[in-house]
Amino acid sequence: MGSVKKDNRLTASQSFLCVGFAGFFSRTVTSPLEVVKIKSQVGTFHCKRGFFHTFLLVYQNEGLRGFWKGNLASCLRLFPYNAVHLTTYRKMVHLHMDDLGFISQWRAILAGGLAGIAAALATYPLEVVETRLIAQNRRQPTYMGVVHTLSKIYRDEGLLALYRGFSLTVLGAFPFSIGCCAVYMNLDKIWQEPPFRFTPLQNFISGCLAAGVSQTLSYPFETVKRKMQAQSAHLPHCGSVDVHFNGMMDCFIQVVRNKGVLSLWNGLTANMIKIVPCFGLLYTCFEMYKQVCLYRNGYIISPLSYKLAPGVDQSLRPYELQEAKRYLKNRNFGSGESSLGNRW
Structure with missing residues (x-):
């Protein structure tokens, strides 16, 4: 059994801002890896020769700023995503929590998956915007920012285009949850001790391992989703997607037929490399901002340490x-x- 715990010494707004600040900073720092990953998933010309060559081509063709395309849309998603996710997660957890306030690990993961789907539904258009901005060439742009991208997609392609590929988010949530379950249900065997004795480093490694396994299992769904988000008859070269398709199943078939099964994992190297710095920065920034809030609230003597007042x-x-x-x-x-x- 695992318990869902939160620090009651923080207000709801402070907890929300801690998560938002940490996510904003970690995503911004790791944006170059996200750009390489999405370009590889979409299948633009940059990714024809692998991970390092993609970095080089992006820099040569779009300059250093090309590595931060779509980052604003990605960061803007954080606050509404976290708000919806947190609210839905709490409601789901309370439904499955026993009288002592405990919830089993698999139920907590299921609650997290359902909350993630609800949050993704609320913020999905911004994910489509992020993909379109990253897939295009910054020096020959079709879209000129987040608001322009949203309005142009809606005007040219309709409202449903802003939710193209969303069903893959739902389908991908199942292998993602299975991957999380597989790791978290075996942590005591991995570390040879119960979870409540884990050090911060062990928790960090466990989080990275869970993210690596779960994202690898759900990665083909994300690859097809990115292709569906990027493809449009209104864009040059149909959005630079490397295959042409009609619908989700046809996209899977065309990718496997023309590029091979392993192409469903294109960009996985960049994604795996991103996990450690992203989680590390997320955890570090969250703790730093939390210390500031606890100091402001009067619980600790300095914003630089957790020494209690x-x-x-x-x-x-x-x-x-x-x-x-x-x-x-x-x-x-x-x-x-x-x-x-x-x-x-």
């Missing part, structure tokens, strides 16, 4: 702690009347 009840929620401080401040304690007052 002396005399502070760590079980109090932020608003309860502030009320207690105001109450003690307003009372006229004598020099020796209350040791509690002196500690505050």
